Each structure stands twice: as C-alpha cells, then as structure tokens.
Amino acid sequence: MRPGPFAAGRLKIPPAAKPFKPSEVEEPSATVVETEKADIEEHKEPTSQTTDHDENIKEAEVRVAPTDQEVQEQDVVAESNRILSRIAMWDQQEQAVPESTPVPADDLAPSEHIHVMGLDPVGRYITHILASCDHIPPVRYVMHTPGVHNVFKQNDRKLTLYRGDQMVTTNRIIAVNFNQGGDYTSPKQYALPSLISNLIITTPAADVVRILEPIKHRLDHRSTIVLINDGLGVVEDLIKTYYPSSITRPTFILGQFTGKLGYTGEQFSVEEVELGRLRMSIYPQQIQQSGVRIVRHPPIEHTLKPTRLLRALTAIPDLRAAGFPMDDFFKKALPTIVFRSIVDPLTVVLDSTYDKLPKNAYARLVMDQLLSELCGVISRLPEVRDSPDFSRLTVTQRLRKEIYHKLVRQQTSSSRMRSNVARGWATDIDYQTGYFVERGRQLGLRVENLNSLIAEVKAKQKIQMDRQNMQIPFQL
Numbered sequence: 001m002r003p004g005p006f007a008a009g010r011l012k013i014p015p016a017a018k019p020f021k022p023s024e025v026e027e028p029s030a031t032v033v034e035t036e037k038a039d040i041e042e043h044k045e046p047t048s049q050t051t052d053h054d055e056n057i058k059e060a061e062v063r064v065a066p067t068d069q070e071v072q073e074q075d076v077v078a079e080s081n082r083i084l085s086r087i088a089m090w091d092q093q094e095q096a097v098p099e100s101t102p103v104p105a106d107d108l109a110p111s112e113h114i115h116v117m118g119l120d121p122v123g124r125y126i127t128h129i130l131a132s133c134d135h136i137p138p139v140r141y142v143m144h145t146p147g148v149h150n151v152f153k154q155n156d157r158k159l160t161l162y163r164g165d166q167m168v169t170t171n172r173i174i175a176v177n178f179n180q181g182g183d184y185t186s187p188k189q190y191a192l193p194s195l196i197s198n199l200i201i202t203t204p205a206a207d208v209v210r211i212l213e214p215i216k217h218r219l220d221h222r223s224t225i226v227l228i229n230d231g232l233g234v235v236e237d238l239i240k241t242y243y244p245s246s247i248t249r250p251t252f253i254l255g256q257f258t259g260k261l262g263y264t265g266e267q268f269s270v271e272e273v274e275l276g277r278l279r280m281s282i283y284p285q286q287i288q289q290s291g292v293r294i295v296r297h298p299p300i301e302h303t304l305k306p307t308r309l310l311r312a313l314t315a316i317p318d319l320r321a322a323g324f325p326m327d328d329f330f331k332k333a334l335p336t337i338v339f340r341s342i343v344d345p346l347t348v349v350l351d352s353t354y355d356k357l358p359k360n361a362y363a364r365l366v367m368d369q370l371l372s373e374l375c376g377v378i379s380r381l382p383e384v385r386d387s388p389d390f391s392r393l394t395v396t397q398r399l400r401k402e403i404y405h406k407l408v409r410q411q412t413s414s415s416r417m418r419s420n421v422a423r424g425w426a427t428d429i430d431y432q433t434g435y436f437v438e439r440g441r442q443l444g445l446r447v448e449n450l451n452s453l454i455a456e457v458k459a460k461q462k463i464q465m466d467r468q469n470m471q472i473p474f475q476l
C-alpha cells in the first residue's frame with residue numbers, strides 16, 4: 001500500500017483553526033442535558049442509496065411469484081446495485097476533494113458533537129484535551145450511572161489534568177447518559193433515535209460490544225466510531241453483532257494511545273506521566289459480491305466523512321494525533337498488542353511482576369515459544385503476508401527485540417491483566433491472544449500454546465471470581 005498523506009514524516013499540518021463560536025452552541029456553565037432534536041432534523045434518513053434496490057423489488061412484486069432462482073438472481077442484482085451506488089458515492093467524494101484542496105481543521109458542524117465513552121485514564125485524558133480545545137463544540141462525556149454523574153457534580157463538573165507541577169482544569173464538558181432511565185436525564189430523550197456523529201470509545205475491548213447495545217440504533221453510516229484500545233477484532237465483532245450491512249454501518253477508525261497516564265485517586269482527574277501519541281487508521285471497507293471479497297481502500301485524504309473527525313483530531317496539538325494507512329498502523333501497534341497477548345497473560349499465570357520474567361530462563365523459554373507461534377500467525381495473515389516486513393523471520397526478530405525492550409522498561413510494575421484477574425474481573429484476552437488464535441485457526445495453523453495460555457488465564461479468573469462471590473455476605 002502506498003504511504004498516505006498521514007504516514008510518518010508526511011503528516012499534513014492543517015491550517016490554524018478558528019475558535020468555535022459560542023453562539024453556535026450553548027456553552028455549559030452547568031451540566032447540560034442533551035437535547036438532540038437538532039440532530040434529528042439535520043440527519044433525516046437518506047433515501048437515494050436504496051432507491052434502485054427498492055425499485056427492483058417493487059417491479060418483481062407485480063409479476064408472478066418469482067422462482068428460487070429468480071430470487072437469487074434478484075439478490076445478486078440488488079447487491080450489485082448497492083455496491084455500484086456505494087462505489088459511485090466514494091468516487092463522487094474523491095472527485096469532490098482535489099488532492100491539493102486544504103481542508104479547514106474546524107469543519108465539524110455544531111451538531112457533530114464528539115462523544116467520549118470511557119471513564120478510564122485514557123478517556124479522561126482525551127476528554128480533557130478535547131474540552132480544552134475551543135474550536136470544537138464542547139465534548140460530550142458519557143457517564144453510565146447516576147452515581148458517576150453525582151461524583152462529577154460534586155466535582156463542580158470539572159476534569160483536571162496534572163502535568164508536571166501544573167494543574168489544568170476544564171469544565172467545557174456536557175455529561176450525557178446513554179442508558180435510558182438514568183435519574184439525571186429524561187428517559188424520553190434517549191428513546192429518540194437521534195444520530196451520534198462522532199464517538200470515541202476508550203473502554204476495554206471486552207466491554208465495547210455490550211456498552212454499545214443501548215445506542216446501536218443511533219449509529220449508522222453517517223457516524224464515525226474511533227476505537228482506542230490495545231486489542232484487535234472489536235470492529236469485526238461489532239459488524240457481526242450490530243452492523244452486518246456494509247451500506248448502513250458506521251465508519252470505524254482504529255486508535256492506539258501510546259502515552260503513559262497515572263491514576264490520581266480521584267474519578268475526574270488524570271496524571272500525564274509520559275507524553276504519547278494517538279495513532280489512528282480508517283478501518284477498510286469490505287464488500288462481498290457473489291463470494292468475491294472487494295476490499296475498497298479509498299485514499300485516506302479523499303474519504304470525506306471519517307477524515308473530517310480524523311482531521312479535527314490531528315489539528316489538536318495536545319492530542320499529538322496522526323493518521324496512518326492500515327498496514328503502517330498495524331506495524332506500529334503490533335509490539336504493544338503482542339506484549340499484551342503474551343507477556344501480560346504470563347504475568348497472570350506466573351503471578352509475577354514484569355521484572356521477574358526476563359531474569360527467569362524458563363519464563364524466557366515459554367515466552368519465545370509463544371512468540372514463535374504468534375509470529376507464525378502474523379506472517380500468514382492475508383492483509384500483510386506479501387510485505388517483506390512481515391516475513392516470519394523478520395517479524396519474529398523485530399517483535400522479540402521490542403518485547404524484551406518493553407519488558408525491561410516496565411521494571412517492577414505489575415500488569416493490569418494480573419490485577420483484573422486477582423479481583424475476578426474479565427480481561428481483554430479474547431481481543432489479544434484470542435484474536436491470534438482465531439485467525440490462526442482460520443488459516444489452519446497450530447496455536448495450541450496460545451490457546452492453553454488463554455485457558456489458564458480464564459481458569460484463574462474463574463477461581464478468583466468464585467472466591468469473591470463466596471465473600472459476599474448473605475443478606476436477608
């Protein structure tokens with residue numbers, strides 16, 4: 001794949017953004033309950049894309065009842081029409097933006113709010129940065145429960161960032177609750193099918209499918225979802241569970257945040273320990289036609305809708321965000337994902353901090369075996385197997401070096417997976433080790449060691465969960 005304009009070293013710096021006009025949207029001095037009528041007015045259901053398909057179906061209905069073969073043929077015609085109209089739409093978008101056209105950084109409309117879902121440090125950090133940026137509408141921060149919202153109110157609706165000896169506070173935040181029936185929002189409003197234009201999700205990979213359930217109908221082809229986590233396979237699960245149609249599904253952007261953040265002991269503050277970057281890549285569109293998979297990669301600079309959000313994010317200096325073509329993104333994200341797929345589960349199984357692993361010859365042996373199995377899968381993935389960077393030898397040598405380097409840098413710290421398991425909580429292992437096991441099986445490769453690793457982590461988690469449940473006192 002040719003390097004896109006966002007590839008490292010070729011990042012286009014968008015023109016300076018003009019401040020977002022307060023008159024365009026009400027500046028929150030207090031928590032504002034979302035009213036999304038404007039969104040509904042603006043985003044009326046489009047009809048143009050389905051017209052041909054509908055016409056074909058109507059015509060077929062007035063004739064005599066079609067045979068099975070005719071129905072199959074009609075399906076193929078309808079599918080082809082859909083594909084053609086989709087491709088025509090992309091082509092139109094591409095023609096609409098000549099390569100040299102500078103795109104203003106602040107082209108998010110007032111109704112195109114950015115919602116952030118994720119009360120973890122990364123969610124807080126990104127929300128803080130977006131809220132401090134006056135050329136985009138105030139950020140909408142999702143608080144799932146009235147309890148969390150109460151803490152936010154007690155905190156004067158402020159989010160605080162500790163950066164060195166600086167303390168930066170912002171209140172340009174609108175608290176929203178996606179679950180109907182929350183006591184600080186009217187359930188009625190959330191029954192409205194208003195569109196969510198931009199959604200950034202930083203919650204653990206294992207929770208994403210579940211937390212999107214109440215709002216899945218508010219996200220469609222006009223929406224862009226940025227998924228920021230250290231896992232793979234979440235988009236595929238979302239597509240399978242909620243968005244099987246390539247015509248109406250949202251656009252997905254994969255994201256990885258590389259900074260180091262610290263907990264402060266408060267729910268609405270976060271410490272910036274080490275500056276990092278937000279890497280992003282648009283998940284490629286795929287269309288299935290009569291058994292043939294068409295993978296469409298519209299040039300990243302020409303795909304208007306998702307890149308509007310991507311451009312808006314890359315224009316915010318503090319976010320240090322950059323977009324990459326998918327293969328570059330994968331290459332850059334891989335060391336962390338592989339670390340999480342092999343090293344983190346080993347810290348659980350061996351009940352150990354990171355520093356003990358490289359010093360232990362048996363642990364190194366196990367790590368190397370797991371890495372070899374995993375690199376066998378990576379090097380055979382159809383997405384990358386033609387690239388010399390992903391030959392088995394190259395990828396194993398590179399990842400081994402990077403993983404040992406990362407391991408040493410962790411010193412005596414402990415993995416989040418280990419602390420989750422100790423509490424009997426779920427982990428992201430299905431979207432890390434599990435992703436490679438699944439892909440390996442599809443390719444007919446041996447993945448027994450990786451599979452046993454998953455089973456051992458899950459067995460340990462189950463034991464802990466049962467223990468925790470037994471400790472809950474019986475109440476009359």
Ligand SMILES: CC(C)(CO)[C@@H](O)C(=O)[O-]
Nearest residue numbers: 335336339340406407410
């Ligand atoms: C090693 C790591 C996965 C631990 O959090 C992270 O620090 C990283 O990617 O360097």
